[in-house]
Amino acid sequence: MRALLIAASCRAAPLFAEALRRGGFSTGRFRSQNLVVSVEGNIGCGKTKCLEYFQGSPGIEVVAEPVTKWRNIWGHNLLALLYSDPKRWSLTLQTYVQLTMIMNHTSPSTTPVRMMERSIFSARYIFVENLFRSGLMPEVEYAVLGEWFDWLTKTIPIPVDLIVYLQASPQTCHERLKSRSREEERVVPLEYLQSLHSLYESWLVDKSIFRLPAPVLVIPAEESLERMYTVFEEARPLILRPNSKNTLGA
Numbered sequence: 001m002r003a004l005l006i007a008a009s010c011r012a013a014p015l016f017a018e019a020l021r022r023g024g025f026s027t028g029r030f031r032s033q034n035l036v037v038s039v040e041g042n043i044g045c046g047k048t049k050c051l052e053y054f055q056g057s058p059g060i061e062v063v064a065e066p067v068t069k070w071r072n073i074w075g076h077n078l079l080a081l082l083y084s085d086p087k088r089w090s091l092t093l094q095t096y097v098q099l100t101m102i103m104n105h106t107s108p109s110t111t112p113v114r115m116m117e118r119s120i121f122s123a124r125y126i127f128v129e130n131l132f133r134s135g136l137m138p139e140v141e142y143a144v145l146g147e148w149f150d151w152l153t154k155t156i157p158i159p160v161d162l163i164v165y166l167q168a169s170p171q172t173c174h175e176r177l178k179s180r181s182r183e184e185e186r187v188v189p190l191e192y193l194q195s196l197h198s199l200y201e202s203w204l205v206d207k208s209i210f211r212l213p214a215p216v217l218v219i220p221a222e223e224s225l226e227r228m229y230t231v232f233e234e235a236r237p238l239i240l241r242p243n244s245k246n247t248l249g250a
Contacts, residue, residue, distance in 0.1 A: 044177045
């Protein structure tokens, strides 16, 4: 049996208002009726492959992480800028990440199931936290992003019904990055992946930092791509019916 654990600035205001308009929000509270699943994990853990696998299923909408926006805002590649000079560009990128993730969370959906690649919660609890802890983001910028995040998550309903954590070692993720075609990721050191992995484990497995917005389903993701497709299929009932029994057949 394979056991699975359930468990800014003023310039940003017009963009934020546009995100609210796109989401169709008014002053009232809103709760989507579809099942919202956030697929989480380290860089290179297999999130994209997981979402691609489920994308062809009827009734499932896949919302990819808005990496294309981060790589091209008015012709500027914020992701590449961050990797080249994180102290200079961490606040800029993470402010835009919060905006674009809110746009993902609040965009209309007509399917019974929405599967998202990461969430505004991991943006704050993993990536912003790592920048601050590693000394690449000063406390005042960390505080600004924190207050933005607190206001957003308290004011706007951001439903997440299940977190799927693809658990892969930093070493495995690093090897996978080497075979990917994203130019920015070629400079990502193993130490960075180790730091992200530690935060993910503390948040989603040990539950020792930050609150969990939803139950957690941990899927070991060390297998080959071919084997992972089988694992994803075995996990389908747990992902699409998160209150079902939390074990998979061998």
